[in-house]
Amino acid sequence: MNQLNLTINYESYKxxxxxxxxxxxxxxxAEEALNSSYSPYSGFKVGTAIALAGGAVVLGSNQENVAYPSGLCAERVALFAIGSGHPGAVIExxxxxxxxGNFKIEKPVTSCGACLQVMAEFERRQGKEIQVLFYCMDGEVIKVKSIQxxxxxxxxxxxLSG
Known part of the structure; x- marks a missing residue:
């Protein structure tokens, strides 16, 4: 047996x-994207902004549904919009x-596992790291250089790809 350690490097801004x-x-x-959030059940709005090589920015917001599993997170909304509307685009x-409005968010909200998996696939597919900022509007910002x-x-x- 081998015991290994994993270290994650990130930047933290106050x-x-x-x-x-x-x-x-x-x-x-990303804040602007909050305006299109459809979150009547949770009251928790999430907004994503994705910068593409060449300068375009694609927005996404969470879209809930009364049947909770049928909704979609902001990250996947934006990524799938890129996949369908900007095929081959490089995400920077x-x-x-x-x-x-229910409570004050004091720490950056991070992506769920399903979103991380989709983000990882985009990064792997394009062969270039995607930098991510988890932005708390009234506080800390976490920045990672790669989904990996x-x-x-x-x-x-x-x-599976063959």
Whole structure:
């Protein structure tokens, strides 16, 4: 038996003001995406902004359904929009934020496992790392340079693609 350790490197910022102008602009776009959230059941809005190579930005927001499993997270809404509307586009960066009127969000909200798996597939498919900003509007920001660092043991099965 071998016992191995896994270390995840990320950057932590105390506030939005510490970010680069490029990262700030993407976070503001993620906030804009909150406006299209359909979240009448949870009251928890999530917005995602994805910067593509070439400068385009694609937005996504969570879309709930009375049959909870039928809804979709903001990250997958935006990623699938890229897959269908911008096939072959290279994703450079993502910003994800959340808002609820029910309580104050004090820490960045991170992606669920299903979203991480989809994010990992996009990163693997394009052969280039995707930087992710988990943005808390009134507080900390977490920045990772790659989806691989968030999901090091993501599902990969090369034989399925043949």
């Amino acid at each position: 506030s939005f003001s510490e970010l680069s102008e490029e990262d700030k602009a993407l976070c503001v776009k 960066r993502m910003a994800i934020t959340a808002y609820t 660092s968030l999901l090091p043991f993501g599902f990969i099965e090369d034989r």
